Amino acid sequence: MFRRSSQDAPADAPLIELDASARPEAEAKKGRPTPKRSEAEASRRGRAYVPQDRKEAAKAARDERSAARERQRLALLRGDEAGLPARDRGPVRRFARDYIDSRFTAAEWFLPLAVIVLVLNVLPNPSLKDISLLIWLIMIVLIVLHSVLLSMGLRKQLAQRFPEKNTKGTVAYALMRSLQMRRLRLPKPQVKRGQKS
Incomplete structure (x- = not known):
């Protein structure tokens, strides 16, 4: 009833044909085949696993924290610089540890x-x-x-060896380490007593 019939159109109306380059973005070719639904779902599942319930999410977070603590503990035992906590990382803190570990306190x-x-x-x-x-x-x-003497010596060494680095808190860090028995220190001592640091 409301449709337009082909007889209503003018006979001399030109047909417009678009080039592939003139197509709008939505119609442009994407250069790869459309993935099957099963492949798309598998890809989406692999990218982001969201737990279905709160208990499962809490368990996953707990497991992740436990694994991170274990990696950090192993790094502290081995003295592995990459896995150490932020307070123990860096050449300044390593020097402070070696300075204390090489002396009787x-x-x-x-x-x-x-x-x-x-x-x-x-x-x-x-x-x-x-x-x-x-x-x-x-x-x-x-x-x-002894703590006063150690802190004076350490400040002097830090000023000589690391003049451009931030050494704030390093002396307190070293003095706290000196309070611990050598066998219980973490990260484990990397130098022997009497060894030049």
Whole structure:
């Protein structure tokens, strides 16, 4: 009823034919065959796996965190620079670790001496309690003096070796490392005692 018949069109109307280059973008050839539906779905599934429920998503996140912690732990044990946490990474921090690890420090004896002091303090003999107090006082004074000397030496070395690098926080990092017993330090010491750093 409302259709236009071919008889209504003028007889001399020209036919317009478009080149391939003049086609709009939507009609332009894409240069590859259309993938099958099964291939497209497999590709989409491979790109982004979104868990269906909250429990599955939480389990996947937990597994990922656990794997990251394990990689970091192994890097700390091996001293692998690429896997270390950000606070331990870089040549400045490595130098600070080597500087502390190559020396005997008074602070690393803090824990064993603290245990001895506690044991002596528990005993009922008053003279042993006085000895434990004296040991405690000597230990604290030695740790403070040695830490001051270590920090002065480390600051001087950092200024000489890394004049253009940011060394903020490195001395505190090194002093915290010196408080730990050598065997328990992480990342593991890479130099022997007495070795030049």
